[in-house]
Amino acid sequence: MGSSVVVVVAERKRLRQLNTELSQLTPPPQRLVAIGQGETDIAEIADLNPALARRLRQRRMATWLIPFGFFAGLTFTFITDLDTFAFAGSIGSHLIGGLLGLGSGWMGSFAAAASVSSDVDDRVRALRNRLEEGNWLLLVEMPSGVEIPWTRLQEGRPKAVVRLNDN
Incomplete structure (x- = not known):
């Protein structure tokens, strides 16, 4: 860029x-x-649409946080040897731990994407005002x-x- x-x-x-x-x-x-x-809508331009930029950032972060969360959850159940999900059996217990980690990674991608504020936001707001004028x-x-x-x-x-x- x-x-x-x-x-x-x-x-x-x-x-x-x-x-x-x-x-x-x-x-x-x-x-x-x-x-x-009569031209391109400002909502289509990620550089000038903070909501769209945040959504794209969330998707990019999810691509690595979701698998990481799954393997972290799976590893945690193996390391701790807890029987929290004993009803699911040995393999099922580890799989549920991995799925919970996967869900945590997915939620984390939203939190991480929302926590990043852009230094361009004030300039974009001023540009949107000019467009509305x-x-x-x-x-x-x-x-x-x-x-x-x-x-x-x-x-x-x-x-x-x-x-x-x-x-």
Whole structure:
């Protein structure tokens, strides 16, 4: 992921003009998304939708926390040699312990994903407000190692340019 900025423009004509100019750059932007009325919905962009970003983060965390929880629960029942689930037999008791660990890993993925607050949230809130005021947004992400075309962006006379990240 490279550097990302969001350009706020007041007119759709200017949005399209800037979009066309930036798409013709060499090297071209990695991502160029027009957002606003008649364009892409802001809810579809993970960078500008904290709820969607949290959901994606939870899914990524679940892919390793769920199996880890299962094996941790299984190992715990073997190590402690407790007969908490004696009704299920020897193998069943260990399997239930693993399933309980699996459930703990799944719940942990939600807790861990929700506990991470993004430093971008305030900037995203301001961008959402600009969008509600009737402006359009243009998300520009350049490849790693390529500088944002600041002069080209300023030629489009934006109302604001908000930096999302700088990698």
